[in-house]
Amino acid sequence: MSEGVNLGFPAFADVPRTDVAQSAKDFKTDQEVRWCPGCGDYAILAAVQGFLPELGLRRENIVMISGIGCSARLPYYLNTYGMHSIHGRATTIATGLAATRPDLSVWVITGDGDALSIGGNHLIHLLRRNVNVTVLLFNNRIYGLTKGQYSPTSELGKITKSTPAGSLDAPFNPVSLALGAEATFVARAIDSDRKALTSVLRAAARHRGSSLVEIYQNCNIYNDDAFALLKDPNTRDDWTIRLEHGEPLRFGRDGTKAVIRDPGSGALAPAEDVDADDPRVVVHDASAEDPSYAFALSRLSGSDLRYTPVGVFRSVSRPTYDELMREQVSQAEKANGGDLAGLLRGPDAWSVG
Amino acid sequence: MSEGVNLGFPAFADVPRTDVAQSAKDFKTDQEVRWCPGCGDYAILAAVQGFLPELGLRRENIVMISGIGCSARLPYYLNTYGMHSIHGRATTIATGLAATRPDLSVWVITGDGDALSIGGNHLIHLLRRNVNVTVLLFNNRIYGLTKGQYSPTSELGKITKSTPAGSLDAPFNPVSLALGAEATFVARAIDSDRKALTSVLRAAARHRGSSLVEIYQNCNIYNDDAFALLKDPNTRDDWTIRLEHGEPLRFGRDGTKAVIRDPGSGALAPAEDVDADDPRVVVHDASAEDPSYAFALSRLSGSDLRYTPVGVFRSVSRPTYDELMREQVSQAEKANGGDLAGLLRGPDAWSVG
Amino acid sequence: MVKQVEQRDRVVIRFAGDSGDGMQLTGDRFTQETATFGNDLSTLPSFPAEIRAPAGTLPGVSSFQLHFADHDIFTPGDAPDVLVAMNPAALKANINDVPRGATIIVDTHDFTGRALQKVGYASNPLTDDSLSSFQVHAADLTEITTRALESFGLSRKEAARAKNMFALGLVSWMFHRPAQGTIDFLKSKFASRPDIAAANVAAFHAGWNYGETTEAFAVSYEVRPAALPAGTYRNITGNIALSYGLIAAAQRAGLPLFLGAYPITPASDILHELARHKRFGVRTFQAEDEIAGIGAALGASFGGALGVTTTSGPGIALKSETIGLAVTLELPLLICDIQRAGPSTGMPTKPEQSDLMLAMHGRHGEAPVPIVAARSPGDCFHAAVEAVRIALTYRTPVFLLSDGYLANGSEPWAVPGVSELPDLHVDFATEPNHFDGDAASFWPYLRDPDTLARPWAVPGTPGLEHRIGGIEKADGSGNISYDPANHELMVRTRAAKVAGIARSIPALDVDDPADADGRTADVLVVGWGSTFGAITAGVRRVRKRGMRIAQAHLRHLNPLPANTGEMLRSYRRVVVPELNLGQLAGMLRADFLVDAVTYNKVRGQPFRAEELENVFESLICDAAEDAHV
Amino acid sequence: MVKQVEQRDRVVIRFAGDSGDGMQLTGDRFTQETATFGNDLSTLPSFPAEIRAPAGTLPGVSSFQLHFADHDIFTPGDAPDVLVAMNPAALKANINDVPRGATIIVDTHDFTGRALQKVGYASNPLTDDSLSSFQVHAADLTEITTRALESFGLSRKEAARAKNMFALGLVSWMFHRPAQGTIDFLKSKFASRPDIAAANVAAFHAGWNYGETTEAFAVSYEVRPAALPAGTYRNITGNIALSYGLIAAAQRAGLPLFLGAYPITPASDILHELARHKRFGVRTFQAEDEIAGIGAALGASFGGALGVTTTSGPGIALKSETIGLAVTLELPLLICDIQRAGPSTGMPTKPEQSDLMLAMHGRHGEAPVPIVAARSPGDCFHAAVEAVRIALTYRTPVFLLSDGYLANGSEPWAVPGVSELPDLHVDFATEPNHFDGDAASFWPYLRDPDTLARPWAVPGTPGLEHRIGGIEKADGSGNISYDPANHELMVRTRAAKVAGIARSIPALDVDDPADADGRTADVLVVGWGSTFGAITAGVRRVRKRGMRIAQAHLRHLNPLPANTGEMLRSYRRVVVPELNLGQLAGMLRADFLVDAVTYNKVRGQPFRAEELENVFESLICDAAEDAHV
Ligand SMILES: Cc1ncc(C[n+]2csc(CCOP(=O)(O)OP(=O)(O)O)c2C)c(N)n1
Ligand SMILES: Cc1ncc(C[n+]2csc(CCOP(=O)(O)OP(=O)(O)O)c2C)c(N)n1
Ligand code: SF4
Ligand code: SF4
Ligand SMILES: [Mg+2]
Ligand SMILES: [Mg+2]
Numbered sequence A, B: 001m002s003e004g005v006n007l008g009f010p011a012f013a014d015v016p017r018t019d020v021a022q023s024a025k026d027f028k029t030d031q032e033v034r035w036c037p038g039c040g041d042y043a044i045l046a047a048v049q050g051f052l053p054e055l056g057l058r059r060e061n062i063v064m065i066s067g068i069g070c071s072a073r074l075p076y077y078l079n080t081y082g083m084h085s086i087h088g089r090a091t092t093i094a095t096g097l098a099a100t101r102p103d104l105s106v107w108v109i110t111g112d113g114d115a116l117s118i119g120g121n122h123l124i125h126l127l128r129r130n131v132n133v134t135v136l137l138f139n140n141r142i143y144g145l146t147k148g149q150y151s152p153t154s155e156l157g158k159i160t161k162s163t164p165a166g167s168l169d170a171p172f173n174p175v176s177l178a179l180g181a182e183a184t185f186v187a188r189a190i191d192s193d194r195k196a197l198t199s200v201l202r203a204a205a206r207h208r209g210s211s212l213v214e215i216y217q218n219c220n221i222y223n224d225d226a227f228a229l230l231k232d233p234n235t236r237d238d239w240t241i242r243l244e245h246g247e248p249l250r251f252g253r254d255g256t257k258a259v260i261r262d263p264g265s266g267a268l269a270p271a272e273d274v275d276a277d278d279p280r281v282v283v284h285d286a287s288a289e290d291p292s293y294a295f296a297l298s299r300l301s302g303s304d305l306r307y308t309p310v311g312v313f314r315s316v317s318r319p320t321y322d323e324l325m326r327e328q329v330s331q332a333e334k335a336n337g338g339d340l341a342g343l344l345r346g347p348d349a350w351s352v353g
Numbered sequence C, D: 001m002v003k004q005v006e007q008r009d010r011v012v013i014r015f016a017g018d019s020g021d022g023m024q025l026t027g028d029r030f031t032q033e034t035a036t037f038g039n040d041l042s043t044l045p046s047f048p049a050e051i052r053a054p055a056g057t058l059p060g061v062s063s064f065q066l067h068f069a070d071h072d073i074f075t076p077g078d079a080p081d082v083l084v085a086m087n088p089a090a091l092k093a094n095i096n097d098v099p100r101g102a103t104i105i106v107d108t109h110d111f112t113g114r115a116l117q118k119v120g121y122a123s124n125p126l127t128d129d130s131l132s133s134f135q136v137h138a139a140d141l142t143e144i145t146t147r148a149l150e151s152f153g154l155s156r157k158e159a160a161r162a163k164n165m166f167a168l169g170l171v172s173w174m175f176h177r178p179a180q181g182t183i184d185f186l187k188s189k190f191a192s193r194p195d196i197a198a199a200n201v202a203a204f205h206a207g208w209n210y211g212e213t214t215e216a217f218a219v220s221y222e223v224r225p226a227a228l229p230a231g232t233y234r235n236i237t238g239n240i241a242l243s244y245g246l247i248a249a250a251q252r253a254g255l256p257l258f259l260g261a262y263p264i265t266p267a268s269d270i271l272h273e274l275a276r277h278k279r280f281g282v283r284t285f286q287a288e289d290e291i292a293g294i295g296a297a298l299g300a301s302f303g304g305a306l307g308v309t310t311t312s313g314p315g316i317a318l319k320s321e322t323i324g325l326a327v328t329l330e331l332p333l334l335i336c337d338i339q340r341a342g343p344s345t346g347m348p349t350k351p352e353q354s355d356l357m358l359a360m361h362g363r364h365g366e367a368p369v370p371i372v373a374a375r376s377p378g379d380c381f382h383a384a385v386e387a388v389r390i391a392l393t394y395r396t397p398v399f400l401l402s403d404g405y406l407a408n409g410s411e412p413w414a415v416p417g418v419s420e421l422p423d424l425h426v427d428f429a430t431e432p433n434h435f436d437g438d439a440a441s442f443w444p445y446l447r448d449p450d451t452l453a454r455p456w457a458v459p460g461t462p463g464l465e466h467r468i469g470g471i472e473k474a475d476g477s478g479n480i481s482y483d484p485a486n487h488e489l490m491v492r493t494r495a496a497k498v499a500g501i502a503r504s505i506p507a508l509d510v511d512d513p514a515d516a517d518g519r520t521a522d523v524l525v526v527g528w529g530s531t532f533g534a535i536t537a538g539v540r541r542v543r544k545r546g547m548r549i550a551q552a553h554l555r556h557l558n559p560l561p562a563n564t565g566e567m568l569r570s571y572r573r574v575v576v577p578e579l580n581l582g583q584l585a586g587m588l589r590a591d592f593l594v595d596a597v598t599y600n601k602v603r604g605q606p607f608r609a610e611e612l613e614n615v616f617e618s619l620i621c622d623a624a625e626d627a628h629v
Helices: A041-055 A071-077 A090-100 A112-118 A120-129 A174-180 A194-206 A292-298 A321-336 A340-345 B040-055 B071-077 B090-100 B112-118 B120-129 B174-180 B194-206 B292-298 B321-336 B340-345 C023-037 C088-097 C113-118 C141-148 C156-161 C163-174 C180-189 C194-213 C238-253 C268-275 C290-302 C313-329 C356-361 C379-394 C404-408 C484-504 C529-544 C564-569 C583-592 C609-628 D023-037 D088-097 D113-118 D141-148 D156-161 D163-174 D180-189 D194-213 D238-253 D268-275 D290-302 D313-329 D356-361 D379-394 D404-408 D484-504 D529-544 D564-569 D583-592 D609-628
Strands: A062-066 A081-084 A105-111 A134-139 A185-190 A211-216 A240-243 A257-261 A268-271 A308-315 A350-352 B062-066 B081-084 B105-111 B134-139 B185-190 B211-216 B240-243 B257-261 B268-271 B308-315 B350-352 C004-007 C010-018 C040-046 C061-069 C082-085 C103-107 C135-139 C219-222 C231-237 C257-261 C283-286 C306-311 C333-339 C371-373 C397-403 C410-414 C434-436 C439-441 C467-469 C523-528 C550-554 C556-558 C573-578 C597-600 D004-007 D010-018 D040-046 D061-069 D082-085 D103-107 D135-139 D219-222 D231-237 D257-261 D282-286 D306-311 D333-339 D371-373 D397-403 D410-414 D434-436 D439-441 D467-469 D523-528 D550-554 D556-558 D573-578 D597-600
Touching (some): A041 A071, A041 A134, A041 A194, A062 A071, A062 A090, A071 A105, A071 D467, A090 A321, A090 D257, A090 D282, A090 D290, A112 A120, A112 A174, A120 B120, A120 D290, A134 A194, A174 A185, A174 A211, A174 A292, A174 B174, A185 A194, A194 A308, A340 D238, B040 B071, B040 B134, B040 B194, B062 B071, B062 B090, B071 B081, B090 B120, B090 B321, B090 C257, B090 C283, B090 C290, B112 B120, B112 B134, B174 B185, B174 B292, B174 B308, B194 B211, B194 B308, B292 B308, B340 C238, C010 C088, C010 C163, C023 C040, C023 C061, C023 C163, C023 C180, C023 C231, C040 C404, C082 C088, C082 C163, C088 C113, C103 C163, C141 C156, C141 C163, C156 C163, C156 C194, C163 C180, C163 C219, C180 C194, C231 C238, C238 C257, C238 C306, C238 C333, C238 C379, C268 C283, C283 C290, C290 C313, C290 C333, C306 C313, C313 C333, C313 C397, C313 D313, C356 C397, C356 C556, C356 C583, C356 D356, C379 C397, C484 C556, C523 C529, C523 C564, C529 C550, C529 C573, C573 C583, C573 C609, C583 D583, C597 C609, D023 D040, D023 D061, D023 D163, D023 D180, D023 D231, D082 D088, D082 D163, D141 D156, D141 D163, D141 D194, D156 D194, D163 D180, D163 D194, D163 D219, D180 D194, D231 D238, D238 D257, D238 D268, D238 D306, D238 D397, D257 D290, D268 D282, D282 D290, D306 D313, D306 D379, D313 D333, D313 D356, D313 D397, D333 D379, D356 D371, D356 D556, D356 D583, D371 D379, D379 D397, D397 D404, D397 D529, D404 D529, D484 D556, D523 D529, D523 D564, D523 D609, D529 D550, D529 D573, D529 D609, D564 D583, D573 D583, D573 D609, D597 D609
Parallel strands (some): A062 A105, A081 D467, A105 A134, A240 A308, B062 B081, B081 C467, B105 B134, B134 B211, B240 B308, C082 C103, C103 C135, C257 C283, C371 C397, C523 C550, C573 C597, D010 D082, D082 D103, D103 D135, D306 D333, D371 D397, D523 D550, D523 D573
Antiparallel strands (some): A185 A308, A257 A268, B185 B308, B350 C231, C040 C061, C231 C410, C434 C439, D010 D061, D040 D061, D231 D410, D434 D439
């Protein structure tokens, strides 16, 4: 089935390729985009539309599955196959699809409520199974579609319609949660930083297995400026830690800040005014087998967003569920091709007449 | 309401105490215990019955909520209030109960299927909320009650009724998962080691907030000897790392093994023949705010059980959901006690006639 | 200029604009002024599913319809007498509902090439004569507003935002509405931005004066206050009334109220409202999903609170398993379903009555649950109190059905006195109830012989320690039992308990006024839920035309009132109008073998009085023909 | 010693012992021997909910009943002619079902003080004369077995374990069963432990010889092979037949089979069975819960596989929301509900027919789903094929109802030839289907005018890229639509599609043989599902007694066969026996206004032929009286 050249996306080794050059326009549909003006979802959509041509896949072999939420509208705006399913369950549908169709590139589009509240269980199971699916989690730290209740990523004490006196529950850190759930690929990006977002999308698409991409997304209606610290040109460089595999974790406007490891306790911490050759500066290793390092990275930032790592936290390889399933099936088929009549008759049949 | 002396279980500060001496017998019911002969559940039941008197609480203020599974039968055998609910949902029921009744000691009894498969989402949300509930997770790495399918903690490649060619999905590490979900208390124990189990139960009970206790439990019918490595007197000491707060992580038959920290990478690893004064030996700190250390500990063992830490991984304090909720309610009540007639009339009423 | 004043007995007005234009607020304020003035009224807000659909598009139109009158009325009106359209999309989306001769007030500001095109107008409807059968008042309200606010130092955009208050001022003048409430409201709403408050007040006055002074408006209208029964009234929406009903019921029961809920349209506002009333001991828990919401509510009930969960159809589907558990645990629990158009995600902002069968049958096994339905926004209060009464008395989960139409619609509501509310005091079990020789013990399934309710013994009660669960229980002791005869007994007892609730509810009341000759009707119309208003209006219309028709409305759907069968059988024709494909009709047919005629509508819209009038009329004629054969 | 041989036309035998005693295996083997011998047969296994309840207790008793005959039979028998009781608990738990005069074979080994006490025997029933009305053969079978195996070098405990094979040998002798199958079976089952295999074979022989030589057994019995229609037969349980039906249907459709399931009694065995047949391209996915199970199945269907999910009542409750999605997506999907006694956890190992209303109505909104029910273990195969046919043809989720009784019970099954199975080949969409001038596009909701099915265009098909979802869709294009008229159209079209399936199913077949005088019956009995056997047996009994009764059994519950109403109305009395509180009866009453009489049983047990015989008889008499009035 495969055509064209494999450009190095192992996740799509079995997905038919196209030789026809594609552009973002090819991925647009005739449906009017219906997000609020100014919503961060527009930027993400544009980044996805801009990136997909790079995959070089046939459009008909790409499938977008979403749950419910503002973000979940995205499939309608991408000229691929798509399903806008029900709240929290897109991951389950994607699992069945990916398990049966190696020739498809399957994406899940979800929100912080969809993925982490009602859909939390399916997400963690998807990650542990390592089904070949790329999950884009639009985290606006609020329920947009239902008009502004707090979400499992809202900061403690959040005042919303449903919590007029402030929310009471500590939020999830989606990256920590994913790592605790045996995820093989975890990354974070920001809606407005198109370049970094595209690079994370690229890495996620490249990964064979489940990829979780948390995208900080501004909901300008119900949670405006939630990520201002990481977007405002005056502050963003001081609080954003860009993760590049093999590179030291230096950041800050003038690059004098860094993540260092305490030699005694082994703990990671941000530090100011770090010498260029300070040996304590951590060199980023997204491929570490042990997720403890990536987990420690994920703890650098809390819900106040100070010291937020952005980029790929972890990318390791492990057999995917769908692959293993296909192997079992094809081995059985080869060894012992299906003789239906034999199955029905069984070993103990007898004849009458 | 409180009577007796508070013996240092902050979790039960509001639970009425009894001065009457209790014994394990007081916690037995007239119901015949119906587990398979030899099942590890018996040992856990005995440990719980043996430990509860130590709490010094009135029996009527203890509530056991379970889901469905072999383990979930436990409440029938404890002479307290109890509910044998439905599969995976005990944590939700316990949340509602704990949120409304500070005068109760609420326990959840669950299995690896109940807590981590169907109930996974509720568990992680319970932990992040830090509701004042103690969860005993009987992990036998199998579905016992439904006669032996693999579970989310079964090792990869597990051959069971539902996976005759071997299971395909990487298991959860319940401790890692809980830590990724912001748990404030996480511990592990083994059914057959009554003393260590009791000490973990004690620590869990003492903790105010959600406590997760993973108990390795032998299902001698469908997964016999799953934990033999940690039980067999010939092997257990070489593979079990006992966690004691403030103590170095030394283990092994003769205490020559230890968990050491690589000063360069910060990674934890077990090592043999470690000198008594090797500075790389990790001293256990269950109270570290940053869960990264506990997470790293949790990764020492995989599903082959080699180098399994047992004891309290993490125990830190954070306001509990139920407490915060009660505070909000009582503040509102004090500030602005309920005038029902005023509420109904509202600000814009008018009169006719 | 002295303007003419005309008397009207009723007016239907609809405000329509972009979702960002503040039409809901405008409608709310006009409603409040109207309520204060003393008219009877009924409202129908309608908004798009998107938070902010792109400006100027048809899907982005938000509207608010209000019907007010000098007599008691039952619906938000079939068709607007006055349409206020703030842009081309609003005009286009609503014009088909407007009858000839009606008044249309249009903001012309956006009636330009691109904006017209966007909604599919080939030419400008304001100039191409297509509106000639209406009385059109077209003016650039936006422009007038910004000009009126020039002195306030606001940006053009900020100033233009006040155009809704300009429009409100204009129609307030037009219908002689009191203005003080709106002025006070604006001041308090924008308390932190006094300039904005002042600008909005000024816009409101400007609109009022525009009506008063412009020649365009020659006539204003008076609609006298309605002669409502004496009492204190307020305007109230269904979701607020339902929330208050829950609080009031909990207070009257002396129990803490615990709400476990997951947000979903159109139920979320109950969560929002209850969250504001912690001072009544209300605890609200926004759960991770619907299953956790009901689970927590059930846990709270086990602990002696009044456990409540609120949701809409998709949430009910998810809660089914836990409702089954509650049935067998026999604990009080309230499940509020604010129905919306299905199946699946359906049309979340549109009402439907299509969850009745789900409420009746949506559980595995024989798991009967009582059902109560509200009939009007204000009635949501009383329905909630009644549902709580059943839950507490019979120790059972209870369904309370409302829908998106009741949830957001409003009407004047006679505020009940607290002491008039039923006493819902609960007797918890405190003592052993089973005696075997000298040994006393507690049996959680020993029933009250009258109600068949089991005792509610809450944790913390010494001596009553017990365990309950979802496996079948032995009658009395509650121990696990697989005994076949016991299972049959328990299944039938649970069914009998729910059936027995009929003894505690009023008989079905049929309204069937005899005509001058003392003759009563041949046709009975039976409804349930939110169609009450439209059915009643339809019934009035046919009666006004001299025809006879009987009307009955079911508050209790399970069990039905004891006399239901008898009532149905005493009419030649029974018609059941429903916003579904005939769910109640199916129940009545199965229970009473009555050949009920169905009239069904599944458009995500309420019935109109006129359509029912027609349905009733033709049935009355049919029945009369039959009688003559 | 030459023993007497008696002829019998039918025998019911029940093996009972501790759950650890291997009674299910014993029963299975005896069944297999009996099947091979050529009798018609029907089985009823029964086991405790606990994995291993404490030894020697009543809840720990496991039993297996087998009815075999020289003619065709329909039930596992009302009462055992022979009871084999391996301990006091087994005797106590089963004795009430045994009619006077029946044979009881007892292992006396455990009839000692404590063991007797444990189950509440005040004195030893074997010696206190309480069994005097039975033919009791009491012997220490355990002791005899261990002695017989002394030479095998097994531990006493291991040797004692073979006592079930001793018992099997004994009854195999008693009924002249062929032994070779069992011997082969034991050798292969214990292939890795030849000593155990040999010991079991030896125990079997010892039992056989014990019967042959002991004077206690004077008579053995012969039950001739039944005259079944010509063909190839095998013994099959419902769950296996259902699994094979799914595989066969997928093969005949040329689609991969994808099962998404979460284990639950009594459905798990379908997952287990299908997991063994990967060679047919079957993929089984053990999901994290029921919601994920059906979600994955639906995802697979979207991708062009045959998506299936299997569960029991509590799982259906959880799947409701996703079933609603499947309804609106209009994708093929099979939902198998192996019903068990509810509500809630209920009695998981016991059958009931109480999920019919859940299948009909358990979704929010108007969300019709076709329902097919199996009538016997072997029929589960054909019902599965038919359910798949409907799902694929009409692009719809379909319910397949079985229950715990069918799931585990077995009967001889005429193995169908593969080519006799229907061709279920699917035409996927491959081309644009909508043309607007020159522009061709794909509309996912353009329907086949005949079936009203929409096209199934799977991802990977170039040019047919499209998006579908749970929000209401515009007719044809499938785009999101909030248009009221469109919603009404779609709701009614989905209903019409399901109703239209009636055109593809056979008319309801009423079996009503005229008597000698050419008169047909006054009473019609209508059943569905697993009660077929018992109803048929009951019908035969009353007919044998010279009374007339008509019988019809529904395979399709939604839609019902087109002639159902007509058939029902042509009888004076219609009776509907169900293992619930009257669910089908309610449907028939609502649809056809027929005053169907219900006969309900909710004991977690199937009907007995005798009880139905009595019910039928009294109804026939009533009807006759009516006729004479
Ligand atoms: C079963 C169910 N429960 C609740 C809802 C209502 N609902 C729709 S989206 C949503 C949350 C959306 O939040 P998020 O996933 O963060 O998406 P966002 O709108 O912020 O992009 C909720 C509660 C639903 N559609 N279905
Ligand atoms: C909704 C639902 N799905 C499935 C089941 C069947 N079921 C009961 S317990 C169980 C799993 C038990 O495994 P675990 O939680 O590990 O408990 P164990 O029996 O091993 O102690 C399952 C699948 C059920 N009772 N309810
Ligand atoms: S509500 Fe928020 S997330 Fe939703 S479309 Fe509007 S801005 Fe975006
Ligand atoms: S099946 Fe396993 S877990 Fe369950 S009672 Fe038996 S031994 Fe224990
Ligand atoms: Mg969000
Ligand atoms: Mg388990």
